[in-house]
Amino acid sequence: MKSNRPLRILIVGRGGREHALAWRCRHEGHEVHVTPGNDGIALDASCHGVSERDHDGLVQLARRISADLVIVGPEQPLVEGVVDRLVHAGVRVFGPTAAAAELEGSKAAAKAFMARHGIPTARYQTVAHLADGLAAIRSFDAPPVVKASGLAGGKGVTVPESFEEAEQAVRACLGDGRRFGAAGSTVVLEQRLHGQEVSLFVLTDGTNAVTLLPAQDHKRVGDGDTGPNTGGMGAYCPAPVCSEAVYQRVMESVVEPTLAGLRGEGRPFVGVLFVGLMIDRAGAPSVIEYNCRFGDPEVQPLMYGLSDPIVPVMMAASADGLPGPSRLAGRPAATVVLASEGYPLESKTGRRITGVEACAALPDVQVFHAGTKRGPDGGWLTSGGRVLGVCARGASLPLAIRKAYEGCSRVEFAGRQMRSDIGVRALT
Ligand SMILES: Nc1ncnc2c1ncn2[C@@H]1O[C@H](COP(=O)(O)OP(=O)(O)O)[C@@H](O)[C@H]1O
Ligand SMILES: [Mg+2]
Numbered sequence: 001m002k003s004n005r006p007l008r009i010l011i012v013g014r015g016g017r018e019h020a021l022a023w024r025c026r027h028e029g030h031e032v033h034v035t036p037g038n039d040g041i042a043l044d045a046s047c048h049g050v051s052e053r054d055h056d057g058l059v060q061l062a063r064r065i066s067a068d069l070v071i072v073g074p075e076q077p078l079v080e081g082v083v084d085r086l087v088h089a090g091v092r093v094f095g096p097t098a099a100a101a102e103l104e105g106s107k108a109a110a111k112a113f114m115a116r117h118g119i120p121t122a123r124y125q126t127v128a129h130l131a132d133g134l135a136a137i138r139s140f141d142a143p144p145v146v147k148a149s150g151l152a153g154g155k156g157v158t159v160p161e162s163f164e165e166a167e168q169a170v171r172a173c174l175g176d177g178r179r180f181g182a183a184g185s186t187v188v189l190e191q192r193l194h195g196q197e198v199s200l201f202v203l204t205d206g207t208n209a210v211t212l213l214p215a216q217d218h219k220r221v222g223d224g225d226t227g228p229n230t231g232g233m234g235a236y237c238p239a240p241v242c243s244e245a246v247y248q249r250v251m252e253s254v255v256e257p258t259l260a261g262l263r264g265e266g267r268p269f270v271g272v273l274f275v276g277l278m279i280d281r282a283g284a285p286s287v288i289e290y291n292c293r294f295g296d297p298e299v300q301p302l303m304y305g306l307s308d309p310i311v312p313v314m315m316a317a318s319a320d321g322l323p324g325p326s327r328l329a330g331r332p333a334a335t336v337v338l339a340s341e342g343y344p345l346e347s348k349t350g351r352r353i354t355g356v357e358a359c360a361a362l363p364d365v366q367v368f369h370a371g372t373k374r375g376p377d378g379g380w381l382t383s384g385g386r387v388l389g390v391c392a393r394g395a396s397l398p399l400a401i402r403k404a405y406e407g408c409s410r411v412e413f414a415g416r417q418m419r420s421d422i423g424v425r426a427l428t
Pocket of ligand 2 (some may be wrong): 289
């Protein structure tokens with residue numbers, strides 16, 4: 001699958017994920033537009049003023065620039081049906097319809113889907129009333145994981161250490177406070193799993209699976225996986241826990257039945273199916289969750305390390321179909337996230353950043369912008385919780401990780417937060 005003519009690609013979103021996708025598409029020789037993007041993304045693409053939530057505006061923009069392909073980054077517009085709108089308007093899109101994106105939009109629906117199709121996942125119970133929730137907690141042998149069913153921006157899950165903590169989490173969703181609003185009005189309680197997590201990204205036309213290297217991210221803010229959950233403080237690929245044998249089991253017991261199940265239900269999945277897995281000590285996979293889009297920061301090392309072109313795969317998946325299953329090859333790569341002071345609670349922004357260009361000048365190092373903007377003098381300022389992803393690739397993972405940290409040492413801003421142990425699980 002060679003793409004022999006440069007395409008005009010429109011990417012929807014504004015963070016590190018969209019920068020990595022834009023960089024990749026440009027690197028493959030295409031003309032890249034991003035909306036709304038950010039000042040850092042503007043280094044690699046033309047940015048436009050239409051927001052992710054403005055579906056009419058997105059249709060108009062795709063038509064106005066005659067986009068050959070639209071790639072939707074974030075989950076919210078996908079779950080809200082932006083792909084249905086674009087496809088209806090005759091625009092070619094790499095992304096799932098609202099019906100298929102329900103696998104991410106409703107954790108309760110995803111669990112029921114897995115139960116229907118015999119896909120391995122933790123035992124669970126869905127509750128919608130406080131009293132039922134409190135009673136259900138006691139039916140688990142150990143404190144269950146508590147999940148707001150709907151989209152909660154990565155903040156809706158509690159992995160409690162005690163039954164009391166589990167009760168508090170259920171109260172937060174279903175009690176008077178309704179912390180997550182409608183997204184938490186249904187709650188999934190599930191058995192806690194143990195093992196190592198892996199993210200597998202599957203590009204698909206609904207039938208054929210084209211996989212990227214298995215990746216792993218670091219969600220907690222602090223070294224040694226301590227402190228609150230974040231959008232992700234770093235990621236690397238490949239994840240050694242996903243050996244060839246484990247990969248085969250994942251494809252057979254999870255990916256194939258998931259794609260077949262969705263097809264059988266009349267909602268084939270086109271786009272990236274992101275399967276979040278727990279691999280136990282015996283190498284058996286269980287699904288933690290499905291996402292319906294690329295995950296950040298994992299997408300950064302995946303796009304930067306990739307050695308096969310990805311755009312032809314996305315083009316084929318979104319129209320005529322893929323010729324068959326395959327795997328895209330890539331080099332080991334890692335991203336270390338630089339975050340603002342106070343993140344993930346209350347981020348301090350507007351701080352001057354130095355060294356971005358010096359960092360990017362290192363060979364095999366690339367900087368992806370998540371929350372930056374240009375100041376009045378043209379210099380970089382922080383403008384979000386996660387500020388930059390410093391990504392590096394190499395002949396081996398240890399080399400890539402070392403280079404990423406070398407890059408990080410060149411970038412400074414007041415209050416900078418960075419984990420110093422990205423990738424250690426792969427090195428020991
Ligand atoms: N059943 C489970 N057992 C152990 N840990 C879990 C379980 N479910 C979720 N987690 C932990 O919580 C994190 C977030 O849960 P997830 O279902 O991925 O929700 P989201 O990404 O939407 O916040 C997971 O990455 C994992 O670390
Ligand atoms: Mg998750």
